[in-house]
Amino acid sequence: MIKISNIYKSFDHKEVLKNISKEFKKGETNLIIGRSGSGKTVLLKSIVGLLEIDCGSIFYDDRDFTSMNLKLRKKLRQEMGMVFQGGALFDSLSVEANVRFPLDMFSMLSNAEKQKQVDYCLDRVNISDSNKMFPSEISGGMQKRVAIARAIVLNPKYLFCDEPNSGLDPETAILIDELVHQITVDLKITTIINTHDMNSVMEIGDNILFISDGEMCWEGNRKEILSTDNQKLQEFVFANKQYQKLRDDKMNE
């Protein structure tokens, strides 16, 4: 479980996050949704500590992340996995070496055990015949899947995904969503996903936080989202005619 309370963040006196509080539950797919530029990525990067918040608190289970020193934060980060928007795979390493990197850095496993874990993770994301290829030689969807494999190789307690299906075709995007959801449920980890993709919201949104202009506007789950009376959320969700129709059908029922 990750709990954030009263988070504020500003850049050059411009407030980007204003008083955001939320509890992200374990074993559920927690989504942060909002328009481009609404502050989703800043919020996610603040939660993982890549950006320092101006005030507020972040708790990982019972551990206060905001008051931790660098050494403790580094230790906690070994329990985190993150999938970046562009994959952020290391260009100079092969697919297999990318996934193996966290094991080489932090685990005391033997080479054979490391290889077994790498193979398991790559198999989990349905990549088995591209192990020796480099990131530049594989497609965007495969890069995302390798990034997920790398993020889960140390069996993290917390998984963060920044727009994991952006730039992907709808079919691959659904595969990535399902994969992240499955991993979250199977490993019982706390997953937070940033997205503005309504398909993801409707497919895997167990616990949703909607932010607009850096403010928390709404929270709920995918069932509640269609019947919301929140004006800003309605504008965001029903910008897509398909979801307008879905809402109208539901109301007619």
Next chain:
Amino acid sequence: MLKVFSRPERHSLYARQTFNEIENLGLKSVGIVAIISVFMGGIMTLQVAYNMNNPLLPTTLIGLGNRDSLILEFSSTIMGLIMAGKIGANITSEIGSMKVTEQIDSLEIMGVNSASYLILPKILAVVLIFPLLFILSVFFGILGGLIVGPAVGAVSLPDYLQGIQFNFNPYYVTFSLIKCVVFGFLIASIAAFFGYSVEGGAFDVGTASTRAVVNTNILILVSDLILTQLLL
């Protein structure tokens, strides 16, 4: 800098990374060092010969002039300026690209000290390899003079060979090796600093590379002046 020199997470991985950098930054520079040095030595021999038209001066001084110029200045400082362009730009663009594509954030999220992991092996590699490149440069520079001098009739082969062995002062080599260690540190650390502080995109990586090379060149010349005054 404190972050760069903090305790590595896994020594074996850092050692492996240092050897990779020695290969990438050092061994892959041997070719360009050899080519530049051969031409530098050849041109130096011709210019010394051209300026020694007094019959009272022995032509053995041509070899001596070439040797000492290479050891004292050309194979260390000029090579330093060239390596600032080749190695420095390489380091800045590599680290800068990693920064803008979130690869550095990715390391940080794993709990890796990204500054130390990416920069320390490069500094160690360049500091270790640059003195070796200097020795190679002196060798190829003298070889260049040996080929060009007798070929164009500027100096006879025996006179050139006698000149390069005449009145050799080993301290000149020590002095230049010290300069190489300092230049190596400057090249790697300044380039890494500019790469690590890049914000933005590809354009900013290019700008950072240019700034890194210009700043390194200026600092190499300033430190050359200071070291020459202090050590010679």
